[in-house]
Amino acid sequence: MATQLMTAMNGGVQAVTPAPKAQIIYLDFDGAQTRYEGELAQFDVTVNNSGLSAAQIAEITEKLNAEYAGQNVVFVTGQPLSGDYSTVYVGKTADIEQSGLAETIDAGNLNPNDKAFVNLDSSASTEQIINTISHEVGHIVFGVNHGGEGLDAYGARNDIYNGASSTGLTINDKWYVNDTKIYSSRFGSAPDIGTATLDSAHVTEDGSLYVSSGGTATNITADEYSTLVFYVAPDTVFEGTSNGVAFSLRNGVLSGYINNGGSTTAAVNIQSGGTATDITCINGWVRVSSGGLLTSSYISSGGRFSLLGGDARDVIVEKGAQFMLTVADTTNIDITSGGSQLRVKDGVLSNHVTEGVSSSWIYAISGGMLRDVTANGQTWIGVSGAYTERVTLNTAGARFDLRSGGTATETVINKGGAMTVSNSLTTAIKTTV
Numbered sequence: 561m562a563t564q565l566m567t568a569m570n571g572g573v574q575a576v577t578p579a580p581k582a583q584i585i586y587l588d589f590d591g592a593q594t595r596y597e598g599e600l601a602q603f604d605v606t607v608n609n610s611g612l613s614a615a616q617i618a619e620i621t622e623k624l625n626a627e628y629a630g631q632n633v634v635f636v637t638g639q640p641l642s643g644d645y646s647t648v649y650v651g652k653t654a655d656i657e658q659s660g661l662a663e664t665i666d667a668g669n670l671n672p673n674d675k676a677f678v679n680l681d682s683s684a685s686t687e688q689i690i691n692t693i694s695h696e697v698g699h700i701v702f703g704v705n706h707g708g709e710g711l712d713a714y715g716a717r718n719d720i721y722n723g724a725s726s727t728g729l730t731i732n733d734k735w736y737v738n739d740t741k742i743y744s745s746r747f748g749s750a751p752d753i754g755t756a757t758l759d760s761a762h763v764t765e766d767g768s769l770y771v772s773s774g775g776t777a778t779n780i781t782a783d784e785y786s787t788l789v790f791y792v793a794p795d796t797v798f799e800g801t802s803n804g805v806a807f808s809l810r811n812g813v814l815s816g817y818i819n820n821g822g823s824t825t826a827a828v829n830i831q832s833g834g835t836a837t838d839i840t841c842i843n844g845w846v847r848v849s850s851g852g853l854l855t856s857s858y859i860s861s862g863g864r865f866s867l868l869g870g871d872a873r874d875v876i877v878e879k880g881a882q883f884m885l886t887v888a889d890t891t892n893i894d895i896t897s898g899g900s901q902l903r904v905k906d907g908v909l910s911n912h913v914t915e916g917v918s919s920s921w922i923y924a925i926s927g928g929m930l931r932d933v934t935a936n937g938q939t940w941i942g943v944s945g946a947y948t949e950r951v952t953l954n955t956a957g958a959r960f961d962l963r964s965g966g967t968a969t970e971t972v973i974n975k976g977g978a979m980t981v982s983n984s985l986t987t988a989i990k991t992t993v
Contacts, residue, residue: 583672583701584645585624585635587693589617591651596677598663600711603655610651611682612689623690633701644672646700648693652681660692661711667703674700727759731767737775848872914939924948926965935960935977943968953977962986 591609596602612620617637624635636645662676676696680689698704729735737758756775763769763782771777847866848854855873859865865875910931914922921939924930924946931949935941938957941948945965953960956976962968964983971986973979 581644582632582634583669584640584643585633585697585701586639586645586647587617587621587624587635587637588639588647588649589637589651592649594649594675596656596661596663596675598661598711599665605649605653605655605677607649607651607653607677608681610680612650613682616682616686620686620690620693623686624693627690627694628697633697646672646674646676646697648676648678648696650678650680650689650693653677653679658711660696662696662699664700665703666700669701669703671700676700726757726761729758729761730764731761731769732764733766734768734770735761736770737777909933924966953979 588607589610589612592605592607594605594607596605621635621637628635656677656679659680660676660678663674664671666674676693676699678689678692678696680692695704735758737756758769758771758775758777758780760779761769761777761781763780765783767782769777769780769782846854846857846859848871853871853873854867854875856875858876865872908929908931909922909924910929910933912922912930912932913934914936921942922930922933922935923942924944926945928943928946929948930941930943930946930951933941933948933950934952934954935958936954939953939959941951941953941958941960942963943961943966944963947966948962948968948971950970950972951960951968952972952974954974954977958977960968960971960973960977960979962979962981966985968981968986971979
């Protein structure tokens with residue numbers, strides 16, 4: 561609310577908006593019986609004494625106040641007797657899974673009395689405790705939102721974030737590399753303290769690594785059945801190799817990813833905004849969703865390739881590989897395949913040549929389009945409720961079944977090829993003997 565002040569200069573009354581009060585953060589290191597009153601859940605929490613020395617507590621408080629200098633946020637270790645303040649409890653608790661957990665993601669700091677929990681004690685480094693406190697303050701004062709499901713969106717988890725770096729980790733749990741977005745509130749903006757960086761880490765079979773929001777992960781190796789998830793910011797960097805891991809790519813760029821696992825359970829998911837180039841997929845599964853792009857890549861005979869509303873350019877699909885296309889009509893595809901299995905729905909497959917073996921088939925269903933498709937070898941083409949233009953059956957064993965609701969124009973059947981038509985429309989068939 562504006563305050564009326566008399567000015568000496570003009571003898572008049574001037575409306576002046578006072579600066580907001582500082583947000584007080586009370587750091588409780590002594591343990592407590594309290595309650596988590598979050599936006600998604602509410603439960604009792606028992607926090608144990610942190611076991612930190614007076615010197616360690618003083619160091620933590622001093623460094624936090626230096627980090628937030630100019631942000632109108634003040635950290636204290638004595639509980640205020642009155643007024644608004646937030647509390648951060650530091651100490652181990654069995655009631656919280658995450659290494660840190662905030663009650664709110666408080667954009668605008670509308671609740672100056674919320675709480676956060678740092679599930680660490682003297683067994684952790686002071687740097688780790690400082691980083692986790694800062695992370696939770698980002699939630700409750702500045703409304704920082706790093707994403708995640710359920711309470712993970714409010715937690716620090718195993719995080720490497722905003723200026724933190726780590727090297728030589730062995731990851732056998734969920735780990736996150738994420739530079740949280742900077743949000744403004746009436747206290748200004750949360751401190752920008754650099755890029756989150758992970759280098760020379762190994763992800764085990766039970767481990768999961770999530771790289772997001774501009775984070776950098778380099779020299780990463782991963783076991784089969786581990787999980788790598790890469791998403792959010794276009795400046796995110798990932799470099800590494802994996803042995804049959806699942807990898808999700810969202811709004812970023814991935815290059816040179818080698819997937820050499822032993823089964824098609826391994827997957828690369830390229831989602832909206834994601835770009836993958838120079839990918840070699842051996843016995844794995846590459847999935848390109850709407851808005852994703854895959855270029856200059858190779859799918860082995862034991863692999864699978866699904867194009868689900870994305871864009872694929874200059875992709876080679878080896879004989880025996882499976883390829884499924886279920887896409888929007890804006891999807892582009894330019895691939896070479898041999899012996900692959902293709903399913904076209906609500907999309908266009910054009911300029912495509914199969915060097916078919918006995919397992920080769922192309923199936924176009926409702927809304928699909930085949931244009932300038934040449935079938936060699938033992939290729940079967942099925943069309944139901946879809947359209948074809950200039951399909952050519954080149955060799956003995958090539959077969960074209962035009963089924964209910966299908967339409968075919970300018971079809972060429974060379975010696976040995978066969979075509980059957982049922983409840984469909986076909987025009988301009990040319991045959992050779």
